[in-house]
Amino acid sequence: MTETIPKPREDGAGADDASESDPLLLLAPLRIEARAIRRGLRNLPDPPAVTRTGYGTTRAAQQAGRLSHDPFGQMMIMGVGGGLTTDLSPGDLVVGTEVGAVTCASAPILAGELRRAGLPARTGRIATVDHLVRRAERAKLAAEGWLLADMESAPLAAAADGRPVAVIRAVSDTPHHPLAGIVSGGLAALRSLRAAAPVAERWAAACGTRQVLLAGPRSFCAGVERAIEIVERVLERQGEPVYVRKQIVHNTRVVGDLESRGAVFVDELDQVPDGATVVFSAHGVSPMVREDAARRGLAVIDATCPLVSKVHAEARRFAADGYTVALIGHAGHEEVEGTLGEAPDSTVLVQTAADVAALRPRDGERVAYLMQTTLSVDEAAEVSGALRERFPAVRAPGSDDICYATTNRQAAVRAVAADSDLVLVAGSKNSSNSVRLVETCERAGTPAYLIDGAEDIQLDWLAGVSTIGLTAGASAPPAVVEEIISALSGLGEVSVSERVTTTESIRFGLPKEVRQ
Numbered sequence: 001m002t003e004t005i006p007k008p009r010e011d012g013a014g015a016d017d018a019s020e021s022d023p024l025l026l027l028a029p030l031r032i033e034a035r036a037i038r039r040g041l042r043n044l045p046d047p048p049a050v051t052r053t054g055y056g057t058t059r060a061a062q063q064a065g066r067l068s069h070d071p072f073g074q075m076m077i078m079g080v081g082g083g084l085t086t087d088l089s090p091g092d093l094v095v096g097t098e099v100g101a102v103t104c105a106s107a108p109i110l111a112g113e114l115r116r117a118g119l120p121a122r123t124g125r126i127a128t129v130d131h132l133v134r135r136a137e138r139a140k141l142a143a144e145g146w147l148l149a150d151m152e153s154a155p156l157a158a159a160a161d162g163r164p165v166a167v168i169r170a171v172s173d174t175p176h177h178p179l180a181g182i183v184s185g186g187l188a189a190l191r192s193l194r195a196a197a198p199v200a201e202r203w204a205a206a207c208g209t210r211q212v213l214l215a216g217p218r219s220f221c222a223g224v225e226r227a228i229e230i231v232e233r234v235l236e237r238q239g240e241p242v243y244v245r246k247q248i249v250h251n252t253r254v255v256g257d258l259e260s261r262g263a264v265f266v267d268e269l270d271q272v273p274d275g276a277t278v279v280f281s282a283h284g285v286s287p288m289v290r291e292d293a294a295r296r297g298l299a300v301i302d303a304t305c306p307l308v309s310k311v312h313a314e315a316r317r318f319a320a321d322g323y324t325v326a327l328i329g330h331a332g333h334e335e336v337e338g339t340l341g342e343a344p345d346s347t348v349l350v351q352t353a354a355d356v357a358a359l360r361p362r363d364g365e366r367v368a369y370l371m372q373t374t375l376s377v378d379e380a381a382e383v384s385g386a387l388r389e390r391f392p393a394v395r396a397p398g399s400d401d402i403c404y405a406t407t408n409r410q411a412a413v414r415a416v417a418a419d420s421d422l423v424l425v426a427g428s429k430n431s432s433n434s435v436r437l438v439e440t441c442e443r444a445g446t447p448a449y450l451i452d453g454a455e456d457i458q459l460d461w462l463a464g465v466s467t468i469g470l471t472a473g474a475s476a477p478p479a480v481v482e483e484i485i486s487a488l489s490g491l492g493e494v495s496v497s498e499r500v501t502t503t504e505s506i507r508f509g510l511p512k513e514v515r516q
């Protein structure tokens with residue numbers, strides 16, 4: 001699959017014509033704004049020039065006519081503006097997602113970069129009006145979904161004409177802090193503008209045309225889809241709150257979405273009221289947790305992935321047959337804690353070959369091993385190899401414990417990493433299989449970064465990078481991948497192709513409590 005996300009130009013030229021060596025056109029309407037930005041840039045070795053465009057829509061439109069034929073590579077508009085919503089404060093930064101009719105797709109990346117610099121930045125729609133907005137009009141524009149109003153950005157942004165464009169406006173006044181003159185009311189805004197200025201240069205350096213290689217398969221696996229559907233169905237049937245022990249899957253977006261719909265995530269069962277319904281997460285629980293729930297009279301709905309349950313069953317079986325079970329996995333992971341709890345007197349966690357050397361089984365002829373489902377295939381092979389070497393009679397699991405989704409995503413990302421300058425892995429920091437995807441790339445010699453979303457992409461990563469591999473861990477929603485591609489397209493034309501190493505058709509049935 002190949003798809004190009006172009007930046008159409010009105011004169012018929014493509015974004016390829018915007019050479020990466022073409023300069024940043026950095027615009028500020030007012031002298032006072034331009035001065036603040038220049039001050040913010042003055043410590044840079046080769047600061048970009050700041051062009052003043054003049055106050056108001058008429059001057060902005062005149063300037064836009066002149067600028068549209070300039071040989072700039074990308075345009076950044078900076079200035080102050082009026083906040084429209086009551087949750088904004090003077091000095092906050094608004095990065096435009098839409099500015100009039102112009103889409104500024106890189107806004108999430110830019111806002112994330114500003115926040116990492118310690119600045120209060122949000123993304124939102126910016127309206128351009130031809131007069132200062134007063135109380136009633138602020139409320140009307142806010143109700144229409146605009147976050148900030150200014151008097152210049154829309155005509156200037158239109159002059160970018162398909163080239164990358166971004167708008168950063170610092171809030172000078174809000175419904176609670178009405179305009180009292182640009183100097184007295186806007187000091188906080190000018191300070192923010194000055195602090196934000198160096199980000200403009202980093203943004204420009206990250207702009208350019210590039211290729212995105214999508215790894216296939218990626219994103220949700222059958223176990224994660226099942227777990228999410230279980231919580232959704234319980235919410236539908238019982239209404240909120242629905243208690244879930246631990247994160248249902250390790251992804252901040254999924255958890256945040258379900259929380260907003262009424263799910264309550266708790267660390268332990270003592271946070272669940274007596275008699276309530278509780279969902280166990282996809283990573284599984286130990287028998288002690290089940291017993292505790294039964295003692296408390298909780299109604300349990302089990303979202304444990306069937307492939308995790310399979311490992312639990314193997315642990316019980318090996319232990320019952322008198323084996324010492326070496327569980328290859330990572331200490332502290334919920335899945336590992338659940339599996340260790342199945343046969344705590346017979347199971348020992350081994351994380352490395354050194355742990356294997358230190359293993360003291362009851363009987364060296366009766367050793368078996370199991371694995372966490374989300375391990376790195378290569379890393380697990382090293383440890384299982386050490387076990388086979390030390391205990392030649394060691395019993396392996398009946399079928400691979402590292403699940404199909406983990407194995408497939410690692411093979412797929414390895415295939416794109418080979419041809420990428422860097423790889424972005426969508427996933428949360430506590431997602432084991434997502435972290436393993438980063439390690440897989442690094443082992444292949446390609447730098448890789450774990451990101452929850454486009455806002456985590458650092459502009460410095462992208463400078464000089466023409467091919468980006470992109471994948472998502474098994475707990476990361478497919479929509480995040482789309483969001484990342486969209487944000488990258490705001491930095492220049494992106495051509496997207498997919499490398500599919502295998503296709504997946506596995507589905508797991510739902511537990512009886514939520515069927516129908």
Ligand code: SF4
Pocket residue numbers: 221222223224282305306307308373374403404405406433474
């Ligand atoms: S990653 Fe594997 S074990 Fe974990 S939920 Fe998905 S399919 Fe199940």
